[in-house]
Amino acid sequence: MAPKPLQDNVSRRKEASPVGKAIFIGLRAVDIWWQHRLLARGWATKALTTFGGQSIPVTQIVTSATLTGLQPYYSLVSLLSVGSSIKQIATMMFVSEQETPVASAIAIAAFNSIFNSVNTLLSVWAVTSQAPSSGSSSLRDFPQFLLANPLIAIGAGAYLVGIVTEAVSEFQRTAFKKIPANKGKPYGGGLFSLATNINYGGYTIWRTGYALVTGGVPLAVLTFSFFFYDFAVRGVPVLDEYLMTRYGEAYEVIKSRVKYRLIPGIY
Template identity: 60%
Template sequence: MVKKLRDNVSRVKAASPLGTTVFVSLRAADVLWQYAILQRGWASKLIEQLGGNSVGLDHVLDPSTSQLQPYYMLVILMSLGSSLKHIVTLLYISEQEMPAASAFVIAVFNTLFNSLNTILSLWSATSRVPTTGSWFDLLHSPAVAIGVGAYLIGILTELVSELQRRTFKKNPVNKGKPYGGGLFSLATNINYGGYTLWRAGYASATGGFPWGIMTFSFFFYDFASRGVPVLEQYLTERYGEAYKEIKTRVKYSLFPGIY
């Protein structure tokens, strides 16, 4: 018996005022939460209670202003970018319903993942914090430099590809047609690839390359074994030969030239 694939999102096109409110509120609150666990020392205390060593307070806060040092401002900015991307997607791009239960689960999942990144950025065994509090010194860490680069490329790839698809679908001429142009001409699910990349970059910049590789592997496996198959089954059933033609032309699913 073939195991039925699980789809984590609804494919029903409908408004969801309650779900939208829940999702936007929780994703916006994530940035405040990440700032609080850094600035108030909650994450550092958790590490110490678990028997680990946290980086020194002078690496987290500027002694003269009690504001976050550049590296930890970068951590907050990555959290902010992830929240803004998700909020823009729901409010401007997505046409599917967002039930309140799904909104809660998805938002909490992202906050937990971001919180783990924040905690690892403070744990002395994994933190990429530079020895001095300078923006320029962040570039001396390969994990931070490459991680931030992957984060920016990934999140922009995800956002731009979805905006291109939205523009195509909003044109009445294209009603009932699948989209295989723009960045989607490079990979049929390039937005999923972009998400995987920016998640891995975020993880590398906060917890180092081992954590970045683990994060990449987790999302890549989930998309390759579940997310892509279930979406392609839906698109094939919805668009038939038109989508099969795109699949014939576009050889890759997540990353151009790789998979």
């Protein structure tokens, strides 16, 4: 019996899809509002207590001392969701060439919002929250806050490295494709010279950093394992097959030159 074909979660067909893209952009923008309300309005706390969970004291969450109306830790949690939405909206607007059916737009946006919401909920759950037990509520003390909480600083750093890597690599590839002389050629330069699917690796890293900030090491390990496994056994092979079919020997040359597939130094 032939092995079951691996599922590709995105379409490789190039089409404008204005309705699908508009829906995706709208839903990712709404997620910024949603994640902030979960914290600022106490919705995350209410959800936890409804299901018998113990939240950290609300007084540790809500404060008017920062632009977000939250103390530094929860300002950071909120900003992580903001960054994820901005990055994905920018990608949809300026990078994506593939068709985006309405159903796919809703599913992908919902997947990211659910992941963000889980992170937000765990950031207020007493069992998993990384919120400092005490500290300044002033945004001016944010650098000191990070220095005093190295696990949060590491998570924020991983998030920044990952999301910048994903964004820069994709914009580098887009710039390459816009040059007429490169039409019909695969791209293996820039950050893609470090790993053939480094944008997937960047996504895995920033999701892991996000999880480390909100839920600590166990959630970070679980998140990394989930995305790394999915990309390694499904995402990368599916894309490799597509690129080999589209570009043939030219892509084979890139694969032979670039040692890693997902994350430099790991895989």
